[in-house]
Amino acid sequence: MRIASNDDLLHREATWLRGAAARTRWYARAFPDLGELERRRLQMAVLHAWIRHRYPVGLQFVSNYVATVVTAVGMAVASATAGVVAALFATGTGGSARTPWWLYPTATWAAVCLGTLVVTRGDVRQVVSLFRRLGLRGTLWRVAHPQIAYWFVPAMVLATVVVAAAAFWLTMKTVPSAPAGQQLITAATGLFGVILGLQEVRWMRAVERLLNRRFRQPHRPRPLDAVLVELAAATWACHRGRARWWEPRNIRTVRARLAVAIEAAGDTETVRRRTSITEVAVRRQARQFHTALAELIRRHDRAFTQVRTAREYDAITDSLRRGVLALATGDLEALMQHSAAEPPTSRAARLVRRTGSSLVLMAFAVIIPLLPGVDSATGGGVRVLLLMTAALALTPAGDSASSSIRSALERSLFTKGTP
Numbered sequence: 259m260r261i262a263s264n265d266d267l268l269h270r271e272a273t274w275l276r277g278a279a280a281r282t283r284w285y286a287r288a289f290p291d292l293g294e295l296e297r298r299r300l301q302m303a304v305l306h307a308w309i310r311h312r313y314p315v316g317l318q319f320v321s322n323y324v325a326t327v328v329t330a331v332g333m334a335v336a337s338a339t340a341g342v343v344a345a346l347f348a349t350g351t352g353g354s355a356r357t358p359w360w361l362y363p364t365a366t367w368a369a370v371c372l373g374t375l376v377v378t379r380g381d382v383r384q385v386v387s388l389f390r391r392l393g394l395r396g397t398l399w400r401v402a403h404p405q406i407a408y409w410f411v412p413a414m415v416l417a418t419v420v421v422a423a424a425a426f427w428l429t430m431k432t433v434p435s436a437p438a439g440q441q442l443i444t445a446a447t448g449l450f451g452v453i454l455g456l457q458e459v460r461w462m463r464a465v466e467r468l469l470n471r472r473f474r475q476p477h478r479p480r481p482l483d484a485v486l487v488e489l490a491a492a493t494w495a496c497h498r499g500r501a502r503w504w505e506p507r508n509i510r511t512v513r514a515r516l517a518v519a520i521e522a523a524g525d526t527e528t529v530r531r532r533t534s535i536t537e538v539a540v541r542r543q544a545r546q547f548h549t550a551l552a553e554l555i556r557r558h559d560r561a562f563t564q565v566r567t568a569r570e571y572d573a574i575t576d577s578l579r580r581g582v583l584a585l586a587t588g589d590l591e592a593l594m595q596h597s598a599a600e601p602p603t604s605r606a607a608r609l610v611r612r613t614g615s616s617l618v619l620m621a622f623a624v625i626i627p628l629l630p631g632v633d634s635a636t637g638g639g640v641r642v643l644l645l646m647t648a649a650l651a652l653t654p655a656g657d658s659a660s661s662s663i664r665s666a667l668e669r670s671l672f673t674k675g676t677p
Contacts, residue, residue, distance in 0.1 A: 266407070270315045278308050285490040288497035289579060303586040304490045307483035313470050323410060325465035329458060330414075333374075336454060337366040344447045348440045358432065365429040365444050366451040371422030373455020378415070385412050471527055481528045485551065486585040488519035493582055496575040503571040509562055516559040523552040550594060554581075619648035 286292075286301040313321070341363025348362070375382065389397060389412075400408050433444055492515035499508035529544040558574055565571050584593035623644035627634075 267316050274312070274315060275309075278312075279305060282308065282490075285494045288490075288494045289583075300583065300586050304487060304582075307480070307486045310480060311483040311487060317470065319407060321466045321469040322462075323406070324469060325462045326410075326414060328465050329462045332461065333370050333454060333458065334367070337370050337451060338363050340447055340450050341366045344443050348443045361429065361432050361436070361440075361444060362447050364425050365433070366447045366454075368422055368425030368429050369448040369451025370455040370458075371418050371425065373452040374418055374458045375422060375455075377456050377459055381411060382415055385415050388412070481526070481548075482523075482585055484522035484525070485519055485555075486582065488515060488522055489555070489578060489582050489585065491515045492519060493575065493578045496571075496578060500568075500571070500575070503565070503568055509565070512562055513559055516555055516562070520552050520555045520559065523555055524548055547594075554594065616648040616651045619644050619651065623648070 282301045282305040285304055286297045289297055289300060292300065341360075344362035344366075345359045392400070429444070429448075433441055436444065492512055495508075495512045495515050499505070499511065502508055526541075526544055526548050529548075530541065533540050533544075558578060561570075561574050565574065581593055584590070623641045626644070627638065627641050
C-alpha cells in the first residue's frame with residue numbers, strides 16, 4: 259500500500275477549503291441584522307480563523323493512523339496485564355490446571371474488541387455503506403490500486419471483527435469447564451475489557467491532540483481562533499433551530515458545539531509556547547483570562563438547559579451573536595463585559611471547596627479511634643459516624659435530612675453501650 263501522493267493531498271486540501279467556505283457562508287446567515295459588507299467581513303474573519311487553526315490534511319491522516327495504532331497497542335498491553343493479574347489471582351480459586359492461563363487475557367481482549375465495535379459502530383456502518391456504494395467493480399478497482407487512505411479504516415474494522423469473533427469463541431468454549439470462582443474472575447476481566455473498549459475513541463483523540471499540538475507550527479494559530487469558529491458554529495445551530503427551539507435534539511446539538519468551544523477557550527497551549535516557564539505572572543494572567551472565557555461560555559451552556567420560552571432562547575442567541583462579533587473584531591472588553599459576575603476559579607480550587615470538609619472528616623475518622631483512652635467499641639462507632647457524615651457532605655441533601663440521618667446513626671451506634 260502507498261501513502262497519498264502530493265496531488266491527492268492538494269485535491270483534499272482544495273475540497274476542505276471549499277467545504278470550509280460553504281460553512282462560513284452558513285454561519286454568516288445567523289446574523290440577519292448585519293449589512294452585506296459587515297456580514298462579508300464576519301465571514302472572512304471566521305474563514306481566516308478556521309484556516310489558521312486547521313490541521314493540514316496530511317497531518318490529519320498521519321496523526322489518525324498513528325493514534326489508532328498506539329491506542330490498539332496500549333489496549334493490548336492493558337488487556338494482557340489485566341489477564342496476567344487475573345490469572346495470578348485465580349491460582350487459589352479451584353486450581354489452575356483445569357483452566358489455561360491464556361483464558362483471562364483472551365476474555366479481556368474479546369471484551370475490549372466488542373466494546374470498541376460498540377463505540378465505533380458509526381464507522382462500521384460507514385464502511386458497510388461504502389462497499390455497498392462501490393459495488394463489486396469499485397471494490398476490485400480499489401484492490402488493484404492499494405492505498406492507505408483507502409484501506410486503513412476498513413482493514414482496522416475487519417481486523418477488530420475477526421479478532422473479537424475468534425477471542426469470543428475461544429472464551430465461550432473454555433469458560434464452561436472452569437470452576438465457579440474462575441468463571442467469576444473471567445466475568446470481572448470481561449467487564450474491565452468492556453469498560454476499556456468503550457474508552458477507545460477518547461484514547462485515540464487524546465493521542466491525536468498530542469500529536470497535532472506537537473507538530474503544528476507555533477506561529478500559525480492565534481489563541482482565540484478555535485473559539486471564534488466554534489462559537490460561530492454554535493450561533494448558526496441556534497439560528498437554524500429557532501423554529502423548533504423546544505426540542506431536546508436541538509438543544510443537544512447547540513450544547514455539543516458549546517462544549518467544543520469551552521474546551522477551546524480553556525486551551526492555553528499557544529500562550530505557553532510564547533512564554534517561558536519563568537514568566538509566572540504572564541502565564542497566570544493568560545490562564546485567568548481563558549478560564550473566565552470558558553466560564554462565560556459555560557454559563558450560556560447552562561442557560562440552554564433551563565430555557566423555557568422562545569424569548570429566553572432568543573436572548574441567549576443574541577448574546578452568542580454579540581460574542582462572535584466581539585471576537586471577530588478583536589474587542590475583548592465587549593466580549594468579557596459580563597464575566598465579572600462570577601470570578602473564575604480553577605478546577606482544583608472547586609474540587610477542594612467541594613470535598614474539603616469530607617476529607618477532614620475522613621482524617622478524623624482515622625485518627626480518633628487511635629487516640630489513647632478511646633476503647634474499640636466507641637472508636638468504631640465514631641469512625642462509622644464520621645465516615646457517614648463525610649459521605650453526606652458530598653451529597654446535595656438538605657440540613658434537616660442530614661441531621662436526621664446523623665441522629666439515627668448516633669442512636670444505632672451508641673445506644674447499645676448505655677445501661
